[in-house]
Amino acid sequence: MALRYDGPTLTLVVNPAAGRGRARRLLPLLTAGLVTGLPDANLHVHQTTSFSDARLRCIEAVERARPAVEGHRRDALIVMGGDGMMHLGLNAAAGTDVPLGLVAAGRGNDFCRGIGVPNDLPGAIRTIVAGHTLRMDMLEATGRLIDGAERRWVGSIVSTGFDARVNYRTNHLRWNFGQLSYTWSALAELSRFEPLPYRLVIDGEPREQTAMFVAVGNAGVFGGGMRACPDADVTDGLLDVTLINPVSRFTLLRLLPRMFDGGFVHDPAVERLRAREVVVDGDGLFGMADGEELGAVPLRLRAVPDMLSVFVPAAVATAG
Numbered sequence: 001m002a003l004r005y006d007g008p009t010l011t012l013v014v015n016p017a018a019g020r021g022r023a024r025r026l027l028p029l030l031t032a033g034l035v036t037g038l039p040d041a042n043l044h045v046h047q048t049t050s051f052s053d054a055r056l057r058c059i060e061a062v063e064r065a066r067p068a069v070e071g072h073r074r075d076a077l078i079v080m081g082g083d084g085m086m087h088l089g090l091n092a093a094a095g096t097d098v099p100l101g102l103v104a105a106g107r108g109n110d111f112c113r114g115i116g117v118p119n120d121l122p123g124a125i126r127t128i129v130a131g132h133t134l135r136m137d138m139l140e141a142t143g144r145l146i147d148g149a150e151r152r153w154v155g156s157i158v159s160t161g162f163d164a165r166v167n168y169r170t171n172h173l174r175w176n177f178g179q180l181s182y183t184w185s186a187l188a189e190l191s192r193f194e195p196l197p198y199r200l201v202i203d204g205e206p207r208e209q210t211a212m213f214v215a216v217g218n219a220g221v222f223g224g225g226m227r228a229c230p231d232a233d234v235t236d237g238l239l240d241v242t243l244i245n246p247v248s249r250f251t252l253l254r255l256l257p258r259m260f261d262g263g264f265v266h267d268p269a270v271e272r273l274r275a276r277e278v279v280v281d282g283d284g285l286f287g288m289a290d291g292e293e294l295g296a297v298p299l300r301l302r303a304v305p306d307m308l309s310v311f312v313p314a315a316v317a318t319a320g
Contacts (some may be wrong), residue, residue: 007040008073010101011061013054013089015081016047023080023105026121030080030103033122037129041073054085058092065098073131074099076311082106083291086155090308094138094153099309101128107224108291111155114219115234116316123313132317136234138307139218141287145295153308154289157222157229158301160280161196161213162244162252195246201279202241212244212252212269216278216301222291223259229272230262237305241273277302 012031016024027047034043044061048054058077065075078101079089086102090111093100104112104119111117115136118124139154195210215222217240220232229240244255247269258264265272278301280287287294 007042008038009042009044009065009075010034010038010078011057011064011076012043012045012078012080013057013061013085014045014047014079015054015085015105018081018085018106026103026105027080029121030125033125034078034128037125038073051084051088054081055088055092058088062092062096062098065096068097076101076128078103078128080105083108083110083156086111087290087292090138090155090310091153093309094307097309099133099311101311103128108222110157110221110223110225111219111290113225114156114221114232115310115312117310117312127313128311130311130314132312132314133309134235134312134317135306136308136310137218137237137303137305139216139239139289140302140304141289141294141299142302143287143295143297143299146293152289152294154218154294154301155308156219156290157215157217158280158294158299159213159215159222159228159288160282160285160297160299161198161211162193193249193252196285197282198285199281201277201281202273203275203277209243210246212247214280215242216240216280217242218303222288226259227262228259230265231272235305237303238274238276239278239301239303241275241278243271243273245269245271275303 014023014027046057061077068074076099077089077093079085080103089100102112102117103124109119112119141152141154141158145152195212197210198214200207215228217229217232219234220229220240221227228242232240255264255267279298281298285297287299
């Protein structure tokens with residue numbers, strides 16, 4: 001006798017400390033919205049106690065997800081927090097058919113910005129309840145990664161050079177000032193930054209040069225809304241590469257504000273490419289991915305199509 005389908009299981013993994021406790025404060029509203037909007041669903045909530053606990057909870061949710069039942073929503077993983085939680089969620093769900101729901105409650109929320117998921121709580125709830133999904137590409141990063149892993153999936157950007165140092169400094173600030181944290185860190189790094197030597201291989205073509213930074217993007221947003229790869233498309237099977245060639249500190253300072261609307265790319269110092277694979281190497285370089293530490297170079301970065309299903313607004317799903 002066939003077992004009766006009792007509705008989809010939604011596993012919600014929350015970093016309650018995200019956004020200086022904003023996630024904890026919003027959690028009751030989120031659960032109420034999901035229960036009201038999806039009354040037939042079984043909602044399981046896990047408030048994480050550490051990064052490793054969050055990672056395991058996300059992996060377990062995906063592994064326990066049941067096969068899709070025709071005519072019904074399927075089990076899903078939902079993550080709430082900052083870009084670190086989004087990064088854990090997409091790494092757990094990548095390569096599967098389990099849809100990923102995103103609820104932004106952190107400082108940067110760059111992955112949500114990059115793929116068009118609302119950053120406000122009501123918008124995030126509406127998006128998950130509506131159930132429209134986008135099947136998107138992922139950026140595969142391999143190398144000597146910081147956690148000993150052989151591979152990491154990246155949703156937004158792998159940054160190196162000036163941008164990576166700003167990101168690293170921001171992550172280690174004692175106080176969180178939201179978007180201003182990135183601005184303060186950028187100014188602090190700018191006071192002593194010099195162009196860095198890069199050794200790149202772009203789709204098999206070697207290239208050596210100095211640069212202020214090299215950003216390799218999938219969704220294309222980092223640093224609390226900076227659009228380093230403003231034309232990135234997560235369904236085109238390609239990575240977007242943005243290079244800022246050597247410029248004075250004053251010029252770099254002038255370009256920084258225009259990173260928030262992508263206008264900086266029109267400066268003559270900026271070069272943009274598209275590629276399927278990029279190897280980043282150089283002296284003294286390290287990578288940041290989705291705002292998290294990735295590891296020292298060399299890093300091999302590759303676009304892998306059709307890797308992740310994520311809940312998005314209907315307009316984004318149709319456009320994709």
